[in-house]
Amino acid sequence: xxxxxxxxxxxxxxxxxxxxxxxxxxxxxxxxxxxxxxxxxxxxxxxxxxxxxxxxxxxxxxxxxxxxxxxxxxxxxxxxxxxxxxxxxxxxxxxxxxxxxxxxxxxxxxxxxxxxxxxxxxxxxxxxxxxxxxxxxxxxxxxxxxxxxxxxxxxxxxxxxxxxxxxxxxxxxxxxxxxxxxxxxxxxxxxxxxxxxxxxxxxxxxxxxxxxxxxxxxxxxxxxxxxxxxxxxxxxxxxxxxxxxxxxxxxxxxxxxxxxxxxxxxxxxxxxxxxxxxxxxxxxxxxxxxxxxxxxxxxxxxxxxxxxxxxxxxxxxxxxxxxxxxxxxxxxxxxxxxxxxxxxxxxxxxxxxxxxxxxxxxxxxxxxxxxxxxxxxxxxxxxxxxxxxxxxxxxxxxx
Amino acid sequence: xxxxxxxxxxxxxxxxxxxxxxxxxxxxxxxxxxxxxxxxxxxxxxxxxxxxxxxxxxxxxxxxxxxxxxxxxxxxxxxxxxxxxxxxxxxxxxxxxxxxxxxxxxxxxxxxxxxxxxxxxxxxxxxxxxxx
Ligand SMILES: [Zn+2]
Numbered sequence: 301x302x303x304x305x306x307x308x309x310x311x312x313x314x315x316x317x318x319x320x321x322x323x324x325x326x327x328x329x330x331x332x333x334x335x336x337x338x339x340x341x342x343x344x345x346x347x348x349x350x351x352x353x354x355x356x357x358x359x360x361x362x363x364x365x366x367x368x369x370x371x372x373x374x375x376x377x378x379x380x381x382x383x384x385x386x387x388x389x390x391x392x393x394x395x396x397x398x399x400x401x402x403x404x405x406x407x408x409x410x411x412x413x414x415x416x417x418x419x420x421x422x423x424x425x426x427x428x429x430x431x432x433x434x435x436x437x438x439x440x441x442x443x444x445x446x447x448x449x450x451x452x453x454x455x456x457x458x459x460x461x462x463x464x465x466x467x468x469x470x471x472x473x474x475x476x477x478x479x480x481x482x483x484x485x486x487x488x489x490x491x492x493x494x495x496x497x498x499x500x501x502x503x504x505x506x507x508x509x510x511x512x513x514x515x516x517x518x519x520x521x522x523x524x525x526x527x528x529x530x531x532x533x534x535x536x537x538x539x540x541x542x543x544x545x546x547x548x549x550x551x552x553x554x555x556x557x558x559x560x561x562x563x564x565x566x567x568x569x570x571x572x573x574x575x576x577x578x579x580x581x582x583x584x585x586x587x588x589x590x591x592x593x594x595x596x597x598x599x600x601x602x603x604x605x606x607x608x609x610x611x612x613x614x615x616x617x618x619x620x621x622x623x624x625x626x627x628x629x630x631x632x633x634x635x636x637x638x639x640x641x642x643x644x645x646x647x648x649x650x651x652x653x654x655x656x657x658x659x660x661x662x663x664x665x666x667x668x669x670x671x672x673x674x675x676x677x678x679x680x681x682x683x684x685x686x687x688x689x690x691x692x693x694x695x696x697x698x699x
Numbered sequence: 700x701x702x703x704x705x706x707x708x709x710x711x712x713x714x715x716x717x718x719x720x721x722x723x724x725x726x727x728x729x730x731x732x733x734x735x736x737x738x739x740x741x742x743x744x745x746x747x748x749x750x751x752x753x754x755x756x757x758x759x760x761x762x763x764x765x766x767x768x769x770x771x772x773x774x775x776x777x778x779x780x781x782x783x784x785x786x787x788x789x790x791x792x793x794x795x796x797x798x799x800x801x802x803x804x805x806x807x808x809x810x811x812x813x814x815x816x817x818x819x820x821x822x823x824x825x826x827x828x829x830x831x
Contacts, residue, residue: 437708444769456760
């Protein structure tokens with residue numbers, strides 16, 4: 301069909317520490333390699349969508365153009381928390397679908413190595429006079445006094461809430477999810493951490509927010525990812541090799557969190573993911589049982605569990621049994637996070653939503669080497685940004 | 700008697716401390732903060748309602764690493780107070796997984812944040828275990 305959109309080229313840098321490269325260097329490396337992978341040139345691009353959460357407002361797109369080509373095309377600098385990369389990709393896809401251009405470039409980049417704990421501002425207590433401030437009329441910072449704003453703590457509660465609702469969760473269960481992802485990472489040369497960890501090592505590591513220990517949290521690191529998208533019509537005019545390696549975007553969905561009773565207390569990452577998945581399966585004309593691999597947003601081990609259910613990889617309420625069955629290991633019936641996931645591959649925030657797509661494309665093209673999921677035809681990439689935004693992309697190998 | 704001020708406006712002090720929410724008069728959605736319109740149904744009329752002071756722990760975490768200046772460890776939780784979800788710390792309990800559990804019954808309790816230079820005491824809240 302003429303309104304199909306395809307990924308023509310895609311790339312991620314190694315995730316980890318890049319002390320000698322700045323944000324623009326990393327973005328430029330991923331963008332130039334994605335364009336080379338596509339077999340086209342910067343001059344072909346009709347739109348650039350770019351995301352860099354830590355530098356939001358500074359115009360990463362234009363800064364990137366100065367390094368790889370100032371062609372005067374429209375730039376969209378996007379920001380959507382941890383869904384920033386997926387949002388950039390979807391922006392480029394929408395421009396193609398709208399018929400504005402044949403080729404688009406999406407880039408996500410972050411420098412986070414050594415950033416420490418994210419979110420939850422510092423507390424400077426000055427008790428000269430209690431003065432109500434903000435929409436809660438608070439006389440002092442509430443983080444730590446009325447619950448927690450830290451990401452490990454928020455996502456810990458999200459996993460615990462699932463356990464309260466359906467039972468079967470435990471510290472050990474969540475740690476075993478992390479054990480799986482760290483085991484998967486040993487096959488990924490681009491992962492920030494690729495060391496296998498035993499269950500004991502994971503459980504006895506530094507506790508951050510129970511039940512999440514340090515290796516159960518996503519790894520702050522540097523990294524970038526970029527993708528070149530093309531219209532189906534244009535793709536037909538390109539070489540056989542380009543057509544063979546192109547990956548079809550069967551669904552590109554973005555949702556936000558609809559109102560739920562408890563969403564003012566604990567962010568609801570469930571409903572918007574379920575909504576995105578439902579829309580994505582419908583758009584792609586497939587069901588979860590058709591997926592060969594899934595890269596989902598395991599920002600914390602506690603989050604991975606709930607997304608098995610939200611993405612409908614298992615029966616409602618059945619995430620614990622689903623994991624216990626071994627289904628989500630790379631040799632299971634539904635491999636999840638064979639890249640190592642955010643817990644070991646790393647989570648350079650704005651890059652993550654394109655890097656997940658890169659991982660899936662790598663398998664669909666049969667280019668994943670030692671960690672190739674054999675004969676993968678269809679895959680799903682999912683990200684969540686708190687606030688909240690959810691991106692789901694379903695990708696299909698060229699016939 | 701010294702003067703008191705609540706940590707947040709939705710904490711009502713006095714003989715019977717409790718939380719108070721803004722309830723949408725159309726759909727019943729409850730908010731602890733000020734809203735311009737209802738996030739659920741977009742209506743813009745609210746009435747104040749008192750929230751039950753006892754409830755059940757629906758989710759919790761024990762925070763060990765927090766922002767600078769936040770004392771740790773502490774237990775952060777979501778408490779179901781008779782159908783209204785409330786965010787708060789679990790207090791007056793050992794902050795470990797042996798003493799805090801999902802489904803645990805808790806009740807509202809107040810805590811002092813100290814006095815400012817005018818001698819005004821700020822009072823916060825948390826939830827403490829209900830003895831069996
Ligand atoms: Zn309403």
